[in-house]
Amino acid sequence: MKRIETWIVFTLLMVMRLQAQVLQEDGSVLFTYTHKEATKAVVVVDNTAYPMQKQDADMWEVCVQGLTPNLHTYLFYINDVPALDQRNPHRMRDVASTFNFFILPGGEADMYQAQDVPHGTVQQVWYPTLTQTQRRMSIYLPPSYGQGDRYYPVLYLLHGSGGDELAWLELGRTAEIMDNLIAAGKAKEMIVVMPNGNMYQEASPTYCAERTPWSDSKVRLQGTFEETFSDVISFVEKNYRTITKKHARAIAGLSMGGYHAMHISHYFNQMFDYVGLFSPTYSTIPIEERNMPGMKLSFPSERTTPRVYRNVEKDLERQFAAKPALYWIAIGTTDFLYQENVQYRAFLDSKGYPYTYYESQGGHSWDNWRHYLTLFVPQLFPHL
């Protein structure tokens, strides 16, 4: 089993020399962990747990076979205590979980890694709102931005309920994916705007204290984010070189961000020509009630409902009457929101609203969302 001679090996050899893992040519990775008093050690790679075997006095190890080219995450559990690889600085945070990662190169995985291509610029910028004084968003500016007189189309890209304005950058590898797609001629140069969709947060917890607990689900889906999304658009179109036309605006999101993208795009129904719903949920009624086979989605309409949720069917009618260039829905077959998506597609079919559907393996996870992004972005703005 010869070592692969690529850059990735340096990362992994470095780590190996010190503590934790080795890459071998056939996609197998050796995980080791040293701890004197452990009686049980497990490594969770992606979502699969691998029990480790005790090798000597304090060294535990397991060789995981057949990992495919991709970004892989891992976390040790030493006597059931979640433990990072103390020697690998490559790590990501998802809500309150931090784990290590590495990229096995090849295929789409190469899109997730910074390559020697022109790079865009990433910004964190604060924008004023009516509901809170200021909120933070991340912005990706493409490589040629600022070097000439061009104006650019904009993709608004929304995170899930545990995320924040850094999630698409850190877990989603958006800057790397955009740089690499653009360099390969597979995507147009565009601005990507990643706001923070949790109204209880003004910014990521790396920056700000929350004013409300994130565990309080009542603060999540009150419609405020969707109804005030014009704040985000106004700020971006005022401060950046953007094409301020429907044919140059796209909106996409994952999970709760898919919910946001769906509701924002029907509420501002003449605004976006491209809509991407990645593993989305749709309705404001509890999941238990809407996720049963045979059930149809229903949208509330009471006067007490936030405005954005009050006229969903009418708004969708207006949105589809204006013929969006792309209405793209993607979900994995084992996603817990799969059934709800069957229902939403049945609803769209019943109305004769055209959409494009993409079904992948797997569930509600970042490896699907990175994959969906690499599929969605090349379909945007072909005329520009």
Next chain:
Amino acid sequence: MKRIETWIVFTLLMVMRLQAQVLQEDGSVLFTYTHKEATKAVVVVDNTAYPMQKQDADMWEVCVQGLTPNLHTYLFYINDVPALDQRNPHRMRDVASTFNFFILPGGEADMYQAQDVPHGTVQQVWYPTLTQTQRRMSIYLPPSYGQGDRYYPVLYLLHGSGGDELAWLELGRTAEIMDNLIAAGKAKEMIVVMPNGNMYQEASPTYCAERTPWSDSKVRLQGTFEETFSDVISFVEKNYRTITKKHARAIAGLSMGGYHAMHISHYFNQMFDYVGLFSPTYSTIPIEERNMPGMKLSFPSERTTPRVYRNVEKDLERQFAAKPALYWIAIGTTDFLYQENVQYRAFLDSKGYPYTYYESQGGHSWDNWRHYLTLFVPQLFPHL
């Protein structure tokens, strides 16, 4: 012991409800950790270990008294396995260690927290170099940047050997400190440039794989970063609205970054009017040889030495002949580099070179470096 009614309490109460800590009014914090099979639990707060007591079947707890207003870090050790607070998303990475943090408000600690003041913008941008194709740097643009025709002075701010272009932002709270100092009228609006000073890295490991192991100390201090620092300055002055004069340039750094700031500022000795050395090291000879009491620092001069280290004394003579507006040295009394700093000050004294010296408690740690930054920045560019 009444709860403090400030925003911070929300963060901590949130956490408490789920798992890990409670704030009380007298600066005491209750740390708890739940684990079924633990036989030993410790929490390390800042750099002090507190053994936890078993409360019932699986709950461990310790109340830590007398914490002062500051940013405090903590990490649990459950049966000696380092463990994050799984319910607190507030965390920082330092080299390959990740830990939780919270801020006890009051005094200077309020500078470390985003407040309701005008915020600057943070960028990560790639710049071209002669030695590598591209490298990434972080840039802080002050609140008024881009809103008028102003040009700004620039502070170049350098991290230590385990850091990268995100270290001053994440661990150093630079954006928060700058926003708050500027809002309080204590600092001028300025651009802060935070490049990556480790030449084996093109960017932070959140973004890039390293091409060389960070543990290989030989790649650290080869002079390349210092000698090519003109790449950084050129890029910044070409692409941002900067005042391109000595009186509008400052350079500062911590630890290895202090070493870089010292060597860059004598090498480009007509370039910087303000120099800040935070817990710096100075010489290229091994620490063991230069850190003995009574020993003088010596700078190598052989032809094989990188150019930047070859004429240090001559360069310093030129630097001080041009009368820098501020040459500021800060170190903690228990820093392992303390003795070396005694020697460097003796050297400056022997030459009659003026400098300002600030001595703090404590050692080689981020709480000192955040503190030094809040002291250094108000001294910059008083005439602008």
